[in-house]
Amino acid sequence: MSEPNTKKQKLTPYKNILVDNAGNPLSFHILGYFTKSDRSQLINMILEMGGKIVPDLPPLVDGVLFLTGDYKSIDEDTLKQLGDVPIYRDSFIYQCFVHKTSLPIDTFRIDKNVDLAQDLINRALQESVDHVTSASTAAAAAVVVATNGLSSKPDARTSKIQFTPEEDRFILDFVRRNPKRRNTHQLYTELAQHMKNHTNHSIRHRFRRNLSAQLDWVYDIDPLTNQPRKDENGNYIKVQDLPQGIRGHYSAQDDYNLCLSVQPFIESVDETTGQEFFKPLKGVFDDLESRFPHHTKTSWRDRFRKFASKYGVRQYIAYYEKTVELNGVPNPMTNFTSKASIEKFRERRGTSRNSGLPGPVGVEAVSSLDHISPLVTSNSNSAAAAAAAAAVAASASASSAPNTSTTNFFEQENIAQVLSAHNNEQSIAEVIESAQNVNTHESEPIADHVRKNLTDDELLDKMDDILSSRSLGGLDDLIKILYTELGFAHRYTEFLFTSCSGDVIFFRPLVEHFLLTGEWELENTRGIWTGRQDEMLRASNLDDLHKLIDLHGKERVETRRKAIKGE
């Protein structure tokens, strides 16, 4: 993506873009307000692309094209003088430059009769949709502009441009279409590509400080398409509840649940330092994720590594329970990522072991954070009651996690690779066994509440929708989404995946069969493997192999064999 030959690709490709059929330069006159640097950049681009500048408002407008970046800033006298002469957006020049070609200028013509603000928004949103689908092209274009020393942004050190009402509306609308990403930096970087007068920093700051209060509704975004949903009449659906951002927070209850889960794995404790040593934490984070899916298993694991293990699991449990017992509000662990604060905390812990501090900076500092856990209302002495309350709170706040994964493993061709990449060499029988025995929280393959609320057909249709989603990432994402959306137990999705060799089009018959009969496995179906068939593959009896090849085809049998053997 970076630019090895920035200097070499200079002007030559642009020379003949702004010329007429005879090769003569097109003439441009620039109208309205521009910053100094913007104006000179625009002029540079025009000249580089073979165009010509007409500096003064020409008496004869024939053959001159009028450009503006802000129609409203053109004074009335000038407008009168021009009459019906068309005026074009300066983005024509930028777009020609970016695409290194002469674009039809008519599409950049400003229609003076329509609401200009709305027009700006519509146009930019259209561009933003295009941008999403060809992000790399746009990014590449941005690189081209930047590396030619023609950055389209004002220089923050020498100029400062006010936000116009149109720009504010545009920002708000853009955020409403991307409500989950409203806190990110990335969203405003994308937005800045459509607003040449302001930087990403500036736009983000503008939104947070001046516009966020107006975000009293957002569009209802379809998680599968990332597009706003429409109602029966074709109007966009608006919702008042802002969706969660794309990154969660750890509450005190989360930390407590984490500590309770890992506590049984404490093998020994160094009595002088209080340092705890753990047995292998087998299955702990999978289990946490399936009980509290608002954090992923890698996140739970990281929380353990960076916080709980440093703080002390027993110490946090004691702190939490004590606080609850005293009708206080426990704080989550904080400030464990800077080395200095960890050192400080170690010192404190050494001198006063049961100080009740939730983190290295002390309880006063932590309680000043405004995102800390909700009140634990239980005033019971019982730790179990507090834990139950915490568990309820945590699962109530569970939400389907976002999906920002960039790889789509469904598009990978080598299933063996996929299977082995997920270390999935268990036989199907083993998967079923572990699903039923190891994880007591997931005894039902498909959660009861889902089956109560949906007919089997609805459930299957929803599953198909999810499976056909382009936004799906890897197996982990699949497990997460099927769990949160349809209550599929972690192990059940893993089983489906294994049975189908990763080919999700075979999920439907398998699940259909399960819904009808309660049986996990489906015999004699092309593309779907059973434990018995896997055993046949392992044993490699010739007759059996022929039967399998008849059923699944030679290629699938070979792929399956390799996957099972981990080749």
Add this chain to the structure above:
DNA sequence: TAACACACCCACACACCAC
């Protein structure tokens, strides 16, 4: 001098990789 556009900060949630 106040307002505000723009730059920059940093803890940390979440992830990936190699072993």
Add this chain to the structure above:
DNA sequence: AGTGGTGTGTGGGTGTGTT
């Protein structure tokens, strides 16, 4: 398959310079 090393970029800000 668990674990340590470490990258990425969100989320919630604060700092700096211009008008």
